[in-house]
Amino acid sequence: MTSTNPLVQVAGSNLTLVYVILGISLLALGVAYGLRTRVLAAGxxxxxxxxxxxxxxxxxxxxxxxxxxxxxxxxxxxxxxxxxxxxxxxxxxxxxxxxxxxxxxxxxxxxxxxxxxxxxxxxxxxxxxxxxxxxxx
Structure with missing residues (x-):
């Protein structure tokens, strides 16, 4: 493809959504890690x-x-x-x-x-x- 236009553009409110989703995903991974640690700590x-x-x-x-x-x-x-x-x-x-x-x-x-x-x-x-x-x- 020789065009200078990108296939996907993320800007404005869409970029905000990407950051919100990223934050929620990282929070969910942190919660999952905490739960995993609790499970594996049991006898x-x-x-x-x-x-x-x-x-x-x-x-x-x-x-x-x-x-x-x-x-x-x-x-x-x-x-x-x-x-x-x-x-x-x-x-x-x-x-x-x-x-x-x-x-x-x-x-x-x-x-x-x-x-x-x-x-x-x-x-x-x-x-x-x-x-x-x-x-x-």
Whole structure:
């Protein structure tokens, strides 16, 4: 593309919205980090509970690895389909690359969610075992 006009312009009230969304996103990440820290600070229970939790974590990791291998094929196909759609070269490259960025972030968030969930399970079980219903929930 040889034009001097940018494809996307963000100015005025739209720029304000971008900054508001950025601020809310950073605040949400901070809250998520705080909650994650609280969850991981809880006790993991007995050795047997830790052993079972380790097996669950191993199974979850194998499941995600298999899912990601399967999805990688579809991501590659969609990447090339998006690239093949009509448009200027810049547009075709941009939409294909940003699809990959979105897929990458989605995979990252899915992995982080599973990682935390399997570690939280044993902590909830330990809280319930100790009779602490408030902490278990």
């Amino acid at each position: 993991e229970g007995t050795e047997k509970m830790k052993e079972i939790a380790g097996a669950v974590q191993e199974g979850a990791a194998a499941y995600l690895a298999r899912q990601f291998r399967t999805l990688a094929v579809f991501v590659a196909i969609v990447f090339f389909l998006l690239f093949a759609l009509p448009g200027d070269a810049d547009v075709r490259i941009g939409r294909s690359l940003f699809f990959l960025v979105g897929a990458g972030f989605s995979a990252f968030v899915g992995y982080q969610g599973m990682w935390l969930a399997v570690r939280a399970n044993v902590r909830v079980a330990e809280s319930a075992r100790q009779g602490s219903a408030e902490r278990a929930v």
